[in-house]
Amino acid sequence: METKIVLTIAGSDPSGGAGVQADLKTLADLGVTGISAITAITAQDDNQVIAIHPTPADILTQQLSTACKGRTVSAIKIGMVATRANARAITWFLKWINVENVIVDPVLHSSSGFPLLEADAYTFYRQQLLPHATVITPNLAEATAFAGMHVSDLDMMRKAAEIIHKETARLRGGIKKPLAVIIKGGHLGGDPVDILYDGEKSHSFPATRIPGKSPRGTGCRFASAIAAYLALGYDLHSSIPPAKEYMAKYIKQQQLHSVT
Numbered sequence: 001m002e003t004k005i006v007l008t009i010a011g012s013d014p015s016g017g018a019g020v021q022a023d024l025k026t027l028a029d030l031g032v033t034g035i036s037a038i039t040a041i042t043a044q045d046d047n048q049v050i051a052i053h054p055t056p057a058d059i060l061t062q063q064l065s066t067a068c069k070g071r072t073v074s075a076i077k078i079g080m081v082a083t084r085a086n087a088r089a090i091t092w093f094l095k096w097i098n099v100e101n102v103i104v105d106p107v108l109h110s111s112s113g114f115p116l117l118e119a120d121a122y123t124f125y126r127q128q129l130l131p132h133a134t135v136i137t138p139n140l141a142e143a144t145a146f147a148g149m150h151v152s153d154l155d156m157m158r159k160a161a162e163i164i165h166k167e168t169a170r171l172r173g174g175i176k177k178p179l180a181v182i183i184k185g186g187h188l189g190g191d192p193v194d195i196l197y198d199g200e201k202s203h204s205f206p207a208t209r210i211p212g213k214s215p216r217g218t219g220c221r222f223a224s225a226i227a228a229y230l231a232l233g234y235d236l237h238s239s240i241p242p243a244k245e246y247m248a249k250y251i252k253q254q255q256l257h258s259v260t
Contacts, residue, residue: 004032004231005071007099008224009064009090010079010107011040011052011116018044018217023077023224030228030246035071037063039090040082040116046216049114057085064093074231075101077224078133084121087129094132100177101230104133105223106142111216131172135236136164136181137223143183154193154204157183161197169199180236182226186218196240205240207248215254222247 006027013019020036027034037060043050055063076099081087094102107116117125126146130136143151146167147160161181169179178199185193194205225246229239 004074004228006032006034006075006077006224006227006231007064007067007073008034008036008077008079008227009039009081010036010077010220011042011082012038013042013044013217015045017046017215018220019079022217022220023079026221026224026246027228030225030232032074032228032231035067035073037067039080039086044110044114049110049116052082052114052116054082054086057083057089060086061089061093064089068097073097073099075099075103075227077227078102078104078129079220079223080107080116081121081125081129082116083118084124087121087125091124091129091132094129101135101227102133102177103135103137103223103227103230104130105137105219106130106146107219108142108145127171131168131175133168134177134179135223135226135230136168136179137184137219137226138164138181139184139219140187151183153188154185154195157185157193157195158197158202161195161202165197165199178236182240184219184222186214194240194244196237198236203237205244207244210248210251210255212255214251218247218251221250 008023011019024034041053140151143160147163151160161183165181180198183195191209192207196203225243226239
């Protein structure tokens with residue numbers, strides 16, 4: 001059987017903790033072929049972002065076209081976009097390629113709070129790029145920005161997911177693909193719970209919090225895992241539990257390595 005192909009569009013992280021490097025490792029772990037286009041070169045590690053050099057939009061466009069040439073892409077995962085020009089290039093690419101599964105993991109700031117999307121890119125990103133997503137996976141801070149309300153508990157997560165879904169659907173124009181919003185609950189107090197809103201109802205996906213420090217890049221890997229399972233033929237609801245299981249195993253392994 002032909003191996004499924006997933007394209008990741010994201011920034012490069014030299015530490016391997018997040019970004020394209022984390023995406024490609026996740027895709028390989030889950031048995032799909034990863035191809036990539038890099039939106040920015042960064043200098044960062046687990047403690048800080050030192051510098052960002054965005055990829056020029058024309059180079060990004062060339063990466064996208066050559067990565068996908070002669071290949072059938074089953075899913076696309078989008079992380080860090082960096083600039084308005086890159087957001088525009090990706091939006092046009094999504095109109096051209098017409099892939100069934102487009103998972104957008106909004107990357108607005110780094111874990112340390114460093115801005116990873118230019119201020120003047122936000123409106124275009126929200127109004128033009130995001131409507132091409134079939135799955136949007138914000139964390140609590142990103143959900144707060146998109147929904148225009150403070151999101152800090154499960155009830156707020158459910159309400160915010162509906163708001164983001166409704167607003168994104170309104171902006172989709174003639175796009176007929178399904179749309180779902182998954183708000184990640186890793187920053188909740190207590191055990192983490194992810195909330196999925198599929199346009200009809202909310203669904204909860206609870207987990208047991210793993211003691212200790214969570215490694216960086218879990219959002220990148222979670223979205224990539226969902227992309228991998230969707231590419232393999234899972235529906236969205238059935239892709240989330242194994243993606244969460246993969247993440248739990250990854251977190252435990254990283255914590256074990258940090259101790260040893």
